[in-house]
Amino acid sequence: MNRRYRKTIIAGNWKMNKTLSETRAFAEEIKDMLGRPKWCEVVLCVPYVNIPAAVRLFKESRIAIGAENCHYESHGAYTGEVSAEMLKELGVKYVIIGHSERRQYYNETDFTVNKKVHAALEAGLHPIVCVGESLEQRELGVTMELIAYQVKAALAGVPADKMRHVVIAYEPIWAIGTGKTATAEQAAEVCESIRVVIRKLYGARVARAVTIQYGGSMNAKNAAELLAQPDIDGGLIGGASLKPADFTSIVNDANQE
Numbered sequence: 001m002n003r004r005y006r007k008t009i010i011a012g013n014w015k016m017n018k019t020l021s022e023t024r025a026f027a028e029e030i031k032d033m034l035g036r037p038k039w040c041e042v043v044l045c046v047p048y049v050n051i052p053a054a055v056r057l058f059k060e061s062r063i064a065i066g067a068e069n070c071h072y073e074s075h076g077a078y079t080g081e082v083s084a085e086m087l088k089e090l091g092v093k094y095v096i097i098g099h100s101e102r103r104q105y106y107n108e109t110d111f112t113v114n115k116k117v118h119a120a121l122e123a124g125l126h127p128i129v130c131v132g133e134s135l136e137q138r139e140l141g142v143t144m145e146l147i148a149y150q151v152k153a154a155l156a157g158v159p160a161d162k163m164r165h166v167v168i169a170y171e172p173i174w175a176i177g178t179g180k181t182a183t184a185e186q187a188a189e190v191c192e193s194i195r196v197v198i199r200k201l202y203g204a205r206v207a208r209a210v211t212i213q214y215g216g217s218m219n220a221k222n223a224a225e226l227l228a229q230p231d232i233d234g235g236l237i238g239g240a241s242l243k244p245a246d247f248t249s250i251v252n253d254a255n256q257e
């Protein structure tokens with residue numbers, strides 16, 4: 001983390017978990033545990049149907065609400081889809097774009113990721129743009145090239161003045177939901193390389209200010225070490241964000257002065 005130049009952000013990704021009543025129970029449980037973190041922004045990205053309740057329930061605890069996806073058009077004949085504008089009007093602040101599960105199961109491509117980043121920014125949302133390599137790609141030794149390509153493709157056409165709204169999440173696919181975490185060195189190396197790519201695209205000032213998260217089995221035990229790396233400015237957290245005590249513990253690690 002480097003708070004001098006950029007925000008630390010801990011974001012939970014609930015995926016397809018928690019009904020409305022479970023969302024209420026989580027809010028009740030975490031309210032007293034979490035307090036009001038001063039040094040980091042806390043976000044919960046929840047299923048679409050829980051967004052209105054989550055915005056209301058978490059207002060008091062100052063947790064910002066995010067969505068897990070959005071469509072790239074503002075409206076139209078796209079049955080079952082939800083636009084960034086619709087999310088904005090509900091009080092959503094962040095939206096995850098290009099999560100590897102969406103790339104893997106729903107044909108999300110670098111091209112649609114880029115269109116969604118533009119749509120999110122246009123609507124006034126903060127996109128959390130996910131990039132990451134598979135185990136095969138890591139073993140082939142192409143991680144850095146692949147991540148650089150994904151970052152460049154996602155940000156194509158995004159002007160420098162919009163970059164302060166963009167968050168990048170480095171999520172090695174082999175570490176998501178597997179209990180296998182990248183070592184702090186592996187995560188730090190890739191996060192640093194992402195900042196180098198952004199520096200080449202936008203210059204040092206923009207690169208210094210961009211929040212880069214790590215995601216992939218981050219939990220109460222390993223968060224402190226990962227967050228101690230200078231280019232890791234927070235976490236995108238799946239499994240551990242479903243448990244109030246674990247999520248609070250990670251936020252506390254990120255909230256050290």
Ligand code: PEP
Nearest residue numbers: 176177215216217238239
């Ligand atoms: C994620 O869903 O983005 C994620 C990192 O999941 P997990 O923490 O469960 O690996």
